[in-house]
Amino acid sequence: MAFSPSLEIGRRIDLGIGVLRAYARAGLTYWNDNDWSRDVTFEGMAAGDAGHANVFDGNEFYGRGTLGAELISTRSLAMRFEYQTRATTTS
Numbered sequence: 001m002a003f004s005p006s007l008e009i010g011r012r013i014d015l016g017i018g019v020l021r022a023y024a025r026a027g028l029t030y031w032n033d034n035d036w037s038r039d040v041t042f043e044g045m046a047a048g049d050a051g052h053a054n055v056f057d058g059n060e061f062y063g064r065g066t067l068g069a070e071l072i073s074t075r076s077l078a079m080r081f082e083y084q085t086r087a088t089t090t091s
Helices: none
Strands: 006-015 018-031 035-040 052-057 061-073 078-087
Antiparallel strands (some): 018 061, 035 052, 061 078
16 A cells, blocks of 8 residues: 655636646655565466566655646636656665
């Protein structure tokens, strides 16, 4: 299970052609089980096919950051631009 709180701050700017919403978001993700493996098989696999394993061997905490802008025009057209980054320490 993962827990991912974040905080967003922003500003609404009224334009003649619509509304611009600029924002910044920061948060972190905490994984309580950061080292797991799940065996996967599929129905109807060929005889002798052993399937595969999904493996996650990562860190307990990940930091996240987002900068973005959303433009909503008076004609109900919406455009969003975002830059996202994630950071963690090496284990």
